[in-house]
Amino acid sequence: MPTTRRQFLNLAGSLTVAGTIPIVTLRPLEATPAMLTAAIRNVVGEAPLRTGKVKLDIPPLVENGNTVPMTVSVASPMTADDYVKSIHVFNEKNPQPNIGNFYLSPSSGRAQVSTRIRLADTQKVVAIARLSDDTFWQVAADVVVTLAACTEEMN
């Protein structure tokens, strides 16, 4: 039986559809809240995580997720027996939950760190401080991102 024009177009159409599906599903995975929890547990271990002491300055609405200014500061006297050992920053929905780890010492004088980060989506950013007595303190901030970073195509 000779192939009709209708049969041919049907076949070609379904092949095209089948061909596009893998491209659509090939999106990079996002870090899930479970990955965020696991990353935090990696740093904190089984220690209790308390809220307070830490301040996270980040704009609540950013137009471009490629450079988001961020400052973390911790209320601490920064003396030899009461200081901040480290500051850890995490995100919820980038492909990877870590943003940065910063290690301080009593000679830092002030427990404050600033940098610029990337955010791939509207999400929660979490900052955790480890004090010299090995207690952990956290704060979270929600950021709305209109242009996402990290996973866009190269030009």
Place this chain on the structure above:
Amino acid sequence: MAALINVPAKARRGDVIEIRTLTSHIMETGFRHTADGALVPRDIITSFMCRYNGTEIFRADLFPAIAANPYLSFFTVAKESGKFEFEWIGDNGYSSSASAMITVE
């Protein structure tokens, strides 16, 4: 590679001073694709360290979520005149360093 370092030239002993650093680096995340679908390999700075007269005073682990041309600002107590040394280490054997002098009165 080019780095911009901002350290006060002079400080009084015991002052808390801010140190700001900026270095040029692409910080390729390793999660981006080219238009034809190939994954662009990761190329980031993974570690930053600052020494004050040989003693480490600040260290950072960086991840792909740090923006291109990493900017870092942190604080230290001005104890004595001397030299700040900065070092960035990254993927593919990347390494760069810079230094700045301070006079403490």
